[in-house]
Amino acid sequence: MPEKLLQEEKTKIDLLAIAFHNFNQATQSLEESYQTLKDEIAHLNKKLAETNRELTRKVEELSRIHSYLSNILDSMMEGLIAINPQGKISIFNRAAQEITSQPREKVLGSSYQKVFGDKNRAFTHLLKKTLEDRKPLMAERKFYRENEVVPLEIATNPIKRKDREIEGALAVFRDISAIRKLQEEIQHKQRLAMLGQMAASVAHEIRNPLSAIEGFALLLKDTFREDTKKSQWANNIVKGTRNLNNLVSNLLNFARPLKVNFQQIQIKEIIENSLSFAFQRIGEEKLNIQIKKEIPTQPIKIIADPELLEQAFLNLILNAIQSMANEGKLTISVDKQVYLHPSPHEFFREWEGDYILTKSYGEVHIRFSDTGCGISKEEMKKIFHPFYTTKAKGCGLGLTITQRIIQSHGGGIKVESKEGKGTTFTIYLPLDEIT
Ligand SMILES: Nc1ncnc2c1ncn2[C@@H]1O[C@H](COP(=O)(O)OP(=O)(O)OP(=O)(O)O)[C@@H](O)[C@H]1O
Ligand SMILES: [Mg+2]
Known part of the structure; x- marks a missing residue:
């Protein structure tokens, strides 16, 4: 090979060597950059995961606080309504649903004035006034729900932000009918x-x-x-x-504290005894009054004072007879209800001036249903008051005494009546363990 050619080949090889060298260097720095990038991405990924975890934790905590707060609101006995400045309902707790008979889903986001209507203006006015005057209010108002009216005790408050700006108003209220x-x-x-x-x-x-x-x-x-x-x-x-003397005896009976002589008795016997007194009366005065008995054949025993119970039943029977002008029907029915609960109910029985906690395993219901004149709604409020009577010869103590007797036995009385159709008095007496 000529000298010149050889020189050229050598130069080429040298160039190639330099190129390779450069290439190697570039690859190496590329690899380094790639590694740095990879590390950075890994670092970022780690940070992202951490932030994600933190965020999830925060969301969980928020939802826990939210459900804790709504549990608190829903555990309140008082109803709670919160409205925003535009009058839209933002909070409506469980008690508020029960007291107002309005479902939460329907109410949230709606105008409180629309939800409670014109009938309850006296109630909504309190919220309106609180929103306008930014002052708390307290009042008692009647609330109209479905077919009934309930008395409510209401306290309202403006909802204020830290900067004193008003954010709405809230009302806390409770049903005070039991009180x-x-x-x-x-x-x-x-x-x-x-x-x-x-x-x-x-x-x-x-x-x-x-x-x-x-x-x-x-x-x-x-x-x-x-x-x-x-x-x-x-x-x-x-x-x-003699009539006057009788009245005085009634009064004295009424004035003295009841002495209850408890013993085991059979309901049927007591009813029969009271009826035999009543029969004498019917025999004398009212021939057309029918008496029907619906008493189970199986004996029902309770712990009671036979004489007092006889007096209580007689009072109801006499009232029933007196409510029927000349003819009619009195039905006396008895039934027994044994509680399903494993632990028996407890009640207080009056015993020699004290109240003894007694266990009850059920109830006996004794119903006196007549087809007499009935009792009006107005009268109904007064019939248990002493000396309330609509009769020329009555002294108005029959029901007062009956109620006292039944209460001293740990029982109760319920009345249902329709004017012109008739009345039903139901006596509830507790069943004892031995029965
Ligand atoms: N079964 C009934 N049907 C209609 N009204 C009744 C009945 N029972 C009671 N009442 C009403 O309640 C009132 C009070 O009854 P209560 O037995 O206390 O007194 P009274 O019967 O008037 O007098 P007494 O002291 O003689 O019993 C009666 O006057 C009557 O108006
Ligand atoms: Mg009477």
Whole structure:
């Protein structure tokens, strides 16, 4: 090979070597850059995963706080409504649903004035005023729901942000019908106690002169033996004083604390005894009153005072008979309900002035249904009040005494009535372990 050619080939090889060298260097730096990038991506990925975890934790915590808060709101006995400044409902807890009978799904996001309507303007006005005046309010208002009216105690508050800007208003409210009922019961008891004291002192004052009048009237009657007219007059005086004496005895009975002599009895026997008194009356005055008994053949035993229970039943039977002008039907039915619960119910039984906690395993229901004149809604509120009567010869103590007797046995009375159709009194008495 000529010298020149050889030189050229050598130069080429050298160039190639340089190129290779350069290429190697480039590859190496590329590899390094790639590794750095990879590390950076791994680092970023790690950070992203961490942020994701943190975010998930925060979301979970938020949802936990949210459900904790709504559990608190839903566990409240009081109803709670919150509205925004535009009057749209934003919170409506479980008690609010129950008290207002409105479902949460329908109410949330709707205008509170539309939801509660014109009938409940007195209620919604409180929220309106709180929103406008930014001041809390407290009041009692009637609330109209479906077919009934319930008394509510309401407290409203403006919802303020930290910067004092108003964010809405809230109302917390509760149904106070049970408290009202208790208050009425206390008043009823206080009235009874007062009347009792008064009756006891008056009765003693009246009894003596009454016996003297009766004694003299009997003497007169004897003196006028020959004169039928005058003897009849004297007899009227005797009858009148006896009626008065009867009233005084009733009053005294009513004034004294009940002495209950508990023993095991059979309901059927007590009903039969009360009926036999009633039959005498029907025999005398009302021939067309039918009495129907629906009593189970299997004996039902309870712990009770037979005489007191007889008196209670007789009072109801007499009232039923008196409510039917000349004819009608009185149905007396008895049934027994045994509780399914494994642990028996407990109740207080009055015992020698004390209240003893007693266990009950069920209830006996004794129903007195008549086809008489019925009781109006207005009258219904008063029938258990002492001395409330619509009868010329009544003294208005029958139901008061009956209620006391039943309560002293740990039971209760319920009345249902339709004017012109008839009335049903149901007595509930607890069943004891032994029955
Ligand atoms: N079964 C009934 N049907 C219609 N009204 C009734 C009935 N039971 C009670 N009432 C009404 O309740 C009132 C009060 O009854 P309650 O037995 O306490 O007194 P009374 O019967 O009037 O008098 P008494 O003291 O003689 O019992 C009655 O006057 C009557 O208006
Ligand atoms: Mg009566």
